[in-house]
Amino acid sequence: MAVLVTGGAGYIGSHMVLALIDAGHDEVVVIDDLSTGFDWALPPEVTLVRGDVADQALVAETIRTHKIDALAHFAAKIVVPDSVSDPLGYYLANTVKSRALIEAAIGAGVRHVIFSSTAAVYGEPAVVPVPEDLTPNPINPYGRSKLMTEWMLEDAARAHGISYVVLRYFNVAGADPRGRSGQSTPNATHLIKVATQAALGKRSHLEVFGTDYPTPDGSCLRDYIQVSDLAAAHLVALNHLRGGGASMTLNCGYGRGYSVLEVIDVVKSVSGVDFPVKLSPRRAGDPSRIVAGADRIRAELGWVPQHDDLRGIVTQALAWEEALGRRNRV
Numbered sequence: 001m002a003v004l005v006t007g008g009a010g011y012i013g014s015h016m017v018l019a020l021i022d023a024g025h026d027e028v029v030v031i032d033d034l035s036t037g038f039d040w041a042l043p044p045e046v047t048l049v050r051g052d053v054a055d056q057a058l059v060a061e062t063i064r065t066h067k068i069d070a071l072a073h074f075a076a077k078i079v080v081p082d083s084v085s086d087p088l089g090y091y092l093a094n095t096v097k098s099r100a101l102i103e104a105a106i107g108a109g110v111r112h113v114i115f116s117s118t119a120a121v122y123g124e125p126a127v128v129p130v131p132e133d134l135t136p137n138p139i140n141p142y143g144r145s146k147l148m149t150e151w152m153l154e155d156a157a158r159a160h161g162i163s164y165v166v167l168r169y170f171n172v173a174g175a176d177p178r179g180r181s182g183q184s185t186p187n188a189t190h191l192i193k194v195a196t197q198a199a200l201g202k203r204s205h206l207e208v209f210g211t212d213y214p215t216p217d218g219s220c221l222r223d224y225i226q227v228s229d230l231a232a233a234h235l236v237a238l239n240h241l242r243g244g245g246a247s248m249t250l251n252c253g254y255g256r257g258y259s260v261l262e263v264i265d266v267v268k269s270v271s272g273v274d275f276p277v278k279l280s281p282r283r284a285g286d287p288s289r290i291v292a293g294a295d296r297i298r299a300e301l302g303w304v305p306q307h308d309d310l311r312g313i314v315t316q317a318l319a320w321e322e323a324l325g326r327r328n329r330v
């Protein structure tokens with residue numbers, strides 16, 4: 001039995017690949033078009049199929065050749081403000097291409113799917129921390145593009161007798177504690193990545209997008225989950241499905257929110273650098289606060305996070321950013 005990881009050369013997917021290898025899974029296959037991923041992020045024992053997840057012939061051949069029973073689908077476009085300016089590009093990448101992938105995967109014999117969904121499906125939730133059974137109400141095209149894929153997967157699973165776990169990630173941050181991977185996209189827009197780049201002088205300053213939100217300090221609240229903890233959640237989800245477990249949808253977060261200004265303080269404190277911060281207007285598509293109701297995944301899958309500590313997450317992110325600079329990569 002082998003696992004196919006789409007988007008495995010990207011930030012979170014590469015940590016999933018490492019988690020699989022560390023756990024002794026001997027056949028891991030990645031399909032990635034390297035649009036935002038890096039082949040060097042993959043360990044040498046992993047097979048990389050360079051291509052598009054919507055290439056149904058390629059997907060089917062890969063699944064049959066490697067006798068794949070489980071699919072972990074990470075490949076996507078992921079930047080909320082970009083989805084506001086290019087909605088059709090996001091519906092193509094995240095919805096239309098996922099439809100093609102799911103069809104080809106089921107046709108070629110895949111039995112289990114783990115799907116990378118997002119807290120963005122909740123939009124601006126009335127309840128915080130947000131439970132999984134709150135009716136989704138995304139406020140940006142990114143969240144909508146992902147929610148439609150959740151629905152397609154649910155319907156297709158019911159019709160074709162396969163099982164799935166949808167994981168709704170909150171804000172993913174940090175890096176592999178052993179320094180093997182991290183967030184490597186040079187022009188990434190994620191807060192902790194941008195802040196570490198500002199601390200290391202790779203950016204002149206950091207902008208805070210909005211200080212007039214209805215939150216304690218006026219900046220947005222997010223629940224930051226460490227990337228290896230998230231990868232570990234996928235491993236327990238995979239074991240659950242292979243063991244005959246039921247399909248389910250689970251939040252992945254720690255259940256605690258930090259404001260943008262709090263995160264900046266932590267990055268300044270950990271790095272020892274008082275980098276310039278500019279207060280700017282709100283960014284398109286941002287909900288004011290989003291924090292995970294985090295109990296269900298622990299109860300259902302027995303997931304126990306190991307890195308629930310913002311200072312530790314920032315320390316890892318800084319170390320990875322420094323290492324990227326030393327390697328002259330990005």
Ligand SMILES: NC(=O)c1ccc[n+]([C@@H]2O[C@H](COP(=O)([O-])OP(=O)(O)OC[C@H]3O[C@@H](n4cnc5c(N)ncnc54)[C@H](O)[C@@H]3O)[C@@H](O)[C@H]2O)c1
Nearest residue numbers: 007009010011012032033034035036037052053075076172
């Ligand atoms: N980063 C976060 O905070 C976050 C939060 C919630 C959900 N997610 C979800 O997690 C998943 C992974 O995100 P990430 O942060 O690792 O992003 P990423 O951009 O680092 O990784 C995406 C990977 O998918 C590949 N890819 C994209 N389109 C492809 C296609 N059509 N065919 C083949 N490969 C393709 C890219 O080359 C890249 O390697 C995404 O589905 C995203 O929506 C991320």
Ligand SMILES: O=c1ccn([C@@H]2O[C@H](COP(=O)(O)OP(=O)(O)O[C@H]3O[C@H](CO)[C@@H](O)[C@H](O)[C@H]3O)[C@@H](O)[C@H]2O)c(=O)[nH]1
Nearest residue numbers: 078080118119120170171189190191194207208209220283
């Ligand atoms: O330079 C920056 C970057 C971000 N922010 C703010 O920081 C918060 C977090 O932003 P960001 O790190 O870009 O993440 P989100 O927009 O919350 O989205 C992330 O988290 C979502 C889940 O909550 C995922 O679905 C997305 O893929 C992922 O990009 C937001 O309030 C931003 O406005 C700034 O103020 N300045």
